[in-house]
Amino acid sequence: MSETRSRYVPPTGGLPSTAFPGPASRSSPSRTPSGRASRHALCLWLPTLELRLELVRTPELDATSVALLSTGGGTRRTLWQVSERAHQAGVRPGQLVSQAVSLCPSLTLLEPDPAHYDAAEEAMLEVLGDLTPVVEPAGRGRVFLGMDGLGRLYGSPPNQARRALRALFRVFPAPLVAATRGGWAPGKFGAWVAAAEARPGEPVVVGSDEELLPFLARCPASALPVEESTLQRLERLGITTLGELARLPEAALVEQFGEEGRNALGWATGRRIDPVRPWHRPRPIRVSLDFPVPVAQNGPLHSTLDRLLERALSRPARRGRSVAGVRLGARLEGGGSWTVDHVLREATARPEPIAFALRSRMELYPPPRAVDSLFLELVQFGPATTQTTLFDRKEGATREDGGSDLAEGHVAPSLRDAVRELKLRIGHSPLYRVVEVDPWSRIPERRHALLTFDP
Amino acid sequence: MRGAPSPPPRLRPLNEPRAVQVRTDGRGVPVAVRLDGRARSVETVRETWRIDDEWWRAPISRLYHDVVLEDGHFLILYHDLVRKRWFLQG
Numbered sequence: 335m336s337e338t339r340s341r342y343v344p345p346t347g348g349l350p351s352t353a354f355p356g357p358a359s360r361s362s363p364s365r366t367p368s369g370r371a372s373r374h375a376l377c378l379w380l381p382t383l384e385l386r387l388e389l390v391r392t393p394e395l396d397a398t399s400v401a402l403l404s405t406g407g408g409t410r411r412t413l414w415q416v417s418e419r420a421h422q423a424g425v426r427p428g429q430l431v432s433q434a435v436s437l438c439p440s441l442t443l444l445e446p447d448p449a450h451y452d453a454a455e456e457a458m459l460e461v462l463g464d465l466t467p468v469v470e471p472a473g474r475g476r477v478f479l480g481m482d483g484l485g486r487l488y489g490s491p492p493n494q495a496r497r498a499l500r501a502l503f504r505v506f507p508a509p510l511v512a513a514t515r516g517g518w519a520p521g522k523f524g525a526w527v528a529a530a531e532a533r534p535g536e537p538v539v540v541g542s543d544e545e546l547l548p549f550l551a552r553c554p555a556s557a558l559p560v561e562e563s564t565l566q567r568l569e570r571l572g573i574t575t576l577g578e579l580a581r582l583p584e585a586a587l588v589e590q591f592g593e594e595g596r597n598a599l600g601w602a603t604g605r606r607i608d609p610v611r612p613w614h615r616p617r618p619i620r621v622s623l624d625f626p627v628p629v630a631q632n633g634p635l636h637s638t639l640d641r642l643l644e645r646a647l648s649r650p651a652r653r654g655r656s657v658a659g660v661r662l663g664a665r666l667e668g669g670g671s672w673t674v675d676h677v678l679r680e681a682t683a684r685p686e687p688i689a690f691a692l693r694s695r696m697e698l699y700p701p702p703r704a705v706d707s708l709f710l711e712l713v714q715f716g717p718a719t720t721q722t723t724l725f726d727r728k729e730g731a732t733r734e735d736g737g738s739d740l741a742e743g744h745v746a747p748s749l750r751d752a753v754r755e756l757k758l759r760i761g762h763s764p765l766y767r768v769v770e771v772d773p774w775s776r777i778p779e780r781r782h783a784l785l786t787f788d789p
Numbered sequence: 790m791r792g793a794p795s796p797p798p799r800l801r802p803l804n805e806p807r808a809v810q811v812r813t814d815g816r817g818v819p820v821a822v823r824l825d826g827r828a829r830s831v832e833t834v835r836e837t838w839r840i841d842d843e844w845w846r847a848p849i850s851r852l853y854h855d856v857v858l859e860d861g862h863f864l865i866l867y868h869d870l871v872r873k874r875w876f877l878q879g
Contacts (some may be wrong), residue, residue, distance in 0.1 A: 717864070717865065766801065781804075
C-alpha cells in the first residue's frame with residue numbers, strides 16, 4: 335500500500351473543530367494545562383484508511399493495481415490514494431487519470447464513498463472513547479488519545495498502546511488493525527513522530543520527557559509541522575535531523591525563521607508539549623429522503639434540499655441554536671456516495687442563506703452520477719439567534735404565512751384575533767415585537783428593544 | 790376584591806447583560822462560569838474583542854469573550870473593566 339506521509343498539524347487557536355482544537359501550550363511538568371487536556375498522548379495512525387476500507391469491501395482487488403479517485407467532479411479527475419502494486423507501476427497520488435492509466439493500463443479506478451469512510455471513523459472514535467474520555471481526531475485515519483492517569487487501568491505505556499490497538503478489532507477487520515501504527519509519547523508531536531516511525535502493529539513508546547529528546551534527535555527535520563519553504567531552507571543549511579536543529583541557538587533560529595523557528599526548536603527539543611484536548615462535536619442533526627427513481631436533474635434536487643432544510647431546522651434538537659456548518663450528501667446510483675461540506679460565514683437559523691450556499695456548492699461540485707437518496711446534516715452550531723425579523727415592520731419577516739404582510743404593516747386576521755383573545759383573558763397583550771433602537775450601537779443591549787405588539 | 794394586574798411596560802430592554810460568576814486563569818481568560826448554580830468549564834475561547842465607548846459620559850469598557858462550554862453550549866461573556874465584574878450577554 336503506497337502511503338502518503340501525512341504531516342503533523344499543530345493546534346490552531348480557539349476553534350472547536352475536527353482539526354486540532356485549543357491553543358498550543360508550553361510544557362507543564364506538574365499538571366495538565368486545563369482540567370480536561372492530557373499531556374501524554376497515544377497516536378493511532380492508519381495510512382490510506384479510505385482505500386483500505388474499499389479493499390475490505392472488495393477483497394478481490396487486494397492484490398491488484400487499484401486507485402481511489404479524488405472527491406469532487408470535473409472532467410480532469412486526479413488520484414487520491416493508490417495501492418502498492420499501482421505505486422510500483424509508477425502511479426502516484428495527484429496524477430491525472432489519463433496519466434495513471436497510461437502508466438498502468440490494468441489500473442482499477444474506484445469512486446470515493448465519503449459517507450462510508452465517515453461512518454467508519456465515527457465507529458472508531460466511539461470505540462476509542464470507551465478507553466479514554468480524551469479523544470482528539472486529526473483527520474480521517476489518525477487520532478490522538480489522552481493517556482494521563484490510565485496507568486492503573488491499563489498498565490504501562492506499551493500495554494496502553496496495545497490495548498488501544500486491540501480495541502480497534504471491535505470495529506475493523508484484522509487486516510486494517512494490522513496496518514495501524516501507534517506512538518506513545520509526551521505531547522502530540524512526539525506521539526505522532528513515534529507513530530510515523532513505528533511498524534504496523536508494533537507501537538513505539540517514548541515513556542518519559544527524558545527519553546523524548548534522544549528519540550526526537552534522530553528523527554528527520556521534515557517531520558516538523560512548518561512551512562515547506564522553511565523545510566527547504568533547513569535542508570539547504572544542512573540541517574536534516576531534529577537533533578541538529580536542537581543544537582542551534584534560539585536567537586539565530588528566530589532571526590532566520592521568525593516565530594516558526596522558535597516553534598520548531600520547541601518541538602525538536604521536546605520543550606513544546608501540545609496536550610491532547612477532548613473533542614466535543616455536537617451530535618449532528620440528520621434528515622434524508624429517498625427517491626423512487628434515481629435523480630440527476632438540479633431542479634428536483636434543489637426542491638428536495640429545501641424540504642430537507644425545513645425539516646432539519648424545525649427539529650426540537652436544533653432549538654436554541656443557530657447553524658454554522660452543514661453537510662449535504664447523497665447515495666449514488668450504482669453505489670458510492672457524494673458529500674459537500676459548507677461552513678457559513680455567519681451562523682443563522684434561516685433556511686435561505688443555507689440553501690443558497692449549498693446550491694452554489696452543488697453547482698461547483700455536482701454529484702458524479704444520478705442520486706438515489708439525499709441527506710442533509712447540521713454539523714456545527716452557533717449561539718441562539720435574535721429573530722429580529724419576526725415582527726419587525728421594517729424588514730421582511732421570515733414566516734411563510736403573512737410574513738411579508740407584517741413587514742408592510744398589515745397584520746393577519748388570525749394574529750389580530752389571537753391578540754384580542756389574550757387581552758380579554760389577561761388584560762393586556764403579552765406579545766412583543768423587536769424594534770430597532772440604535773442598530774449601529776457598539777453596546778449590544780442598546781441596538782434593539784421589545785415593544786408591545788398590540789395591532 | 791383584587792384589582793387587575795398592571796400591564797407590563799410597553800418598551801422593554803432586549804439582550805440585557807446578566808451578572809455571573811466567572812473563574813479566570815492568570816491571563817484573565819475565562820476557564821469556568823457558574824450558571825444555574827453549577828460551575829461549567831470553558832472548553833474554548835473562540836474570539837475576544839474589546840469595546841470602549843461613552844468616555845465623555847459614564848465610560849463603558851468591556852472585554853468580550855465568545856466561549857464554548859464543555860457541554861457544547863455557546864456563550865458570550867464580558868468583563869466590565871470599569872465595574873470589575875463579569876456579565877453574560879447572549
